[in-house]
Amino acid sequence: MKKEYLTFIPDIKDLIENQEVKLTIKDLTPGPRKYDARIVKAILSSSPTRLPDGDVLWVRSWTGVLYPQPWAIKIIGGAGEIEVGLPHGETLRAGK
Amino acid sequence: MAFRDFREFIEALDKTRDVVHIKQEVDWDLEVGAIGRRAYEMQAPAVLFEKIKDYPEGFRIFGGSLGTFRRVAIAMGLDPETPVKGLYAEYERRINQPIKPVIVEDGPCKQNIIVGDDVDLYSLPTPYIHEGDGGRYIGTWAFEVTQDPDTRWNNWGMYRFMIHNKRLIVGWPRYSSHLGMMLHGKYVPQKRLMPIALVLGADPLCHMVATAPLQINADEADYAGGLRQEPVELVKCETSDLLVPANSEIVIEGEIYPDRTAQEGPFAEYPGYRMEGAKNGVLWRVKAITYRNSPIFTMISLGVPPDDSSIAASLTAALAMKRRLIKHDIPITEVYVPPYGVTHIAVVGVKSGGNNVAKQIKDVLTARRADVNKIMVVDDDVDPFDFDQVIHAFATKCHPTRGIFCEEVEAPRGNALTPCYTAQERRAYRGAIALFDCTWPPERNKMNEVPVKNSFDIMFPKELKEKVLANWETFGFKENK
Numbered sequence A: 001m002k003k004e005y006l007t008f009i010p011d012i013k014d015l016i017e018n019q020e021v022k023l024t025i026k027d028l029t030p031g032p033r034k035y036d037a038r039i040v041k042a043i044l045s046s047s048p049t050r051l052p053d054g055d056v057l058w059v060r061s062w063t064g065v066l067y068p069q070p071w072a073i074k075i076i077g078g079a080g081e082i083e084v085g086l087p088h089g090e091t092l093r094a095g096k
Numbered sequence B: 001m002a003f004r005d006f007r008e009f010i011e012a013l014d015k016t017r018d019v020v021h022i023k024q025e026v027d028w029d030l031e032v033g034a035i036g037r038r039a040y041e042m043q044a045p046a047v048l049f050e051k052i053k054d055y056p057e058g059f060r061i062f063g064g065s066l067g068t069f070r071r072v073a074i075a076m077g078l079d080p081e082t083p084v085k086g087l088y089a090e091y092e093r094r095i096n097q098p099i100k101p102v103i104v105e106d107g108p109c110k111q112n113i114i115v116g117d118d119v120d121l122y123s124l125p126t127p128y129i130h131e132g133d134g135g136r137y138i139g140t141w142a143f144e145v146t147q148d149p150d151t152r153w154n155n156w157g158m159y160r161f162m163i164h165n166k167r168l169i170v171g172w173p174r175y176s177s178h179l180g181m182m183l184h185g186k187y188v189p190q191k192r193l194m195p196i197a198l199v200l201g202a203d204p205l206c207h208m209v210a211t212a213p214l215q216i217n218a219d220e221a222d223y224a225g226g227l228r229q230e231p232v233e234l235v236k237c238e239t240s241d242l243l244v245p246a247n248s249e250i251v252i253e254g255e256i257y258p259d260r261t262a263q264e265g266p267f268a269e270y271p272g273y274r275m276e277g278a279k280n281g282v283l284w285r286v287k288a289i290t291y292r293n294s295p296i297f298t299m300i301s302l303g304v305p306p307d308d309s310s311i312a313a314s315l316t317a318a319l320a321m322k323r324r325l326i327k328h329d330i331p332i333t334e335v336y337v338p339p340y341g342v343t344h345i346a347v348v349g350v351k352s353g354g355n356n357v358a359k360q361i362k363d364v365l366t367a368r369r370a371d372v373n374k375i376m377v378v379d380d381d382v383d384p385f386d387f388d389q390v391i392h393a394f395a396t397k398c399h400p401t402r403g404i405f406c407e408e409v410e411a412p413r414g415n416a417l418t419p420c421y422t423a424q425e426r427r428a429y430r431g432a433i434a435l436f437d438c439t440w441p442p443e444r445n446k447m448n449e450v451p452v453k454n455s456f457d458i459m460f461p462k463e464l465k466e467k468v469l470a471n472w473e474t475f476g477f478k479e480n481k
Helices: A089-095 B006-015 B031-041 B069-075 B084-095 B178-187 B204-210 B220-228 B308-327 B355-365 B387-397 B423-428 B462-470
Strands: A004-009 A021-027 A037-045 A055-061 A071-078 B019-022 B046-049 B060-063 B112-115 B137-139 B142-147 B154-157 B161-163 B168-171 B194-200 B233-236 B243-245 B250-256 B282-291 B296-299 B332-336 B345-350 B374-379 B404-409 B431-438
Touching: A089 B423, B006 B019, B006 B069, B006 B296, B031 B046, B031 B060, B069 B084, B069 B204, B069 B308, B084 B220, B084 B308, B137 B142, B137 B168, B142 B178, B142 B204, B154 B178, B154 B204, B154 B220, B178 B194, B178 B282, B194 B243, B194 B296, B204 B220, B204 B308, B308 B332, B308 B345, B308 B355, B345 B355, B355 B374, B355 B404, B355 B431, B374 B387, B387 B431
Parallel strands: A004 A055, B019 B046, B060 B296, B345 B374, B374 B431
Antiparallel strands: A004 A021, A021 A037, A037 A071, A055 A071, B046 B060, B112 B282, B137 B161, B142 B154, B142 B194, B161 B168, B168 B282, B194 B250, B233 B243, B250 B282, B332 B345, B404 B431
């Protein structure tokens, strides 16, 4: 049984296929821990048939709109639970 | 007489049939949010969900505390039928008489204390509210307590926060909010952890005052005391010196990282739209959770108005604006923030209008933060609370070139939750403000230049009006506005 995950991305072009990427995913396993977030290193594919041993990755845009077709994700390992960076970092960068 | 706690408020709502108890099991995953949203849009009673899927018996969720002006009146101990103008007047009277809180040694919120590694945010029935949200939002109808380390100013604010994992919460208090200002002014530069407490299920007037844009250094607890007409009882947190209402249902304590972050959002926000998430949210590690037995988790299924946010902020934002304008000696009569304007529109009534007065109002209301982006200024022959009258004044008195003033708002004064701005403007806190001067220019000669308003009140002799009113029902009329 494949597991299902969810990710949010500013731009679909940010999802790079067939190479190791780092991204934040939410676990969609039903139960009280659904939507638990973690940062992982993973291989992605827009075509689940090209990554047959991958799990299901649902993708939503930065405003939460669901892309109709799920991607495939093969998790290589954890990349920590949080990122180094300033709170409101993108606002501070936009201000500069 | 103030409510001792949130449960007494629910009892009051029971008496007036302003709350529905849902006893059948509901799913925290979207179902609670859907029922809550539908209830707002039908202007139905508040909702107490008594059985939540995946959670123990007794863990409850409440939505819609102040989702109607009726429930605001009940929260203030007033007649539920009190008109909006009456609520505004009473709120203004009370907010001008703050009462200091009292510190107590213990309180119901300490009935269960979970600290350190035993903390698990998933032990609380936090709803996943809207499809497409970035996570389970634990902070919606909750308020955050933080303190300025130098001045000891205790700030209460209402900002969105979601669960990241069992020990971490990430949120998006605006950069220009009091919390954002305190975080970036006093903690980030020194790389200090910032203590924070998230309060759910306090007296609804505590939540209401947390939505108020009060001045910097104003302790909201004092104003909550004023609104309640009794001091708020505060108790010290388990893991910091922060003080929280002792009768709260749930308190979550932690520390905000000055140099760590996580992805946050998106979230369907108070203006009625889901806007983009943030790459660098405000992240905090939870150090303790305390809660009452059979806790009630307070939430709001935010969206198109009216809901708790747009109703509460109608009063709190309007009266905060009014105080500022009076402080600057601007000759205003009333300020009204209509719920459907979600604090982005304000109507300001003036005793004497004209461009100069209108511009002064705009400058005062947007000096530090331009949360409002459309301001309508009306003469004192217009009731700011009556939108039919306001639209009439806008249509007839506002000159398309000489009565409308638009200007850019530079960062960080813009409201980053303004749907009409671009995503880039929102992220950079840039924006714009439009001023609609719907008043007669004072330089126009009232004898022969100012058109005379054609209304029952103005166009007929006093004696005739009295006769008409005296015979009104005799004529066969039944309905009055």
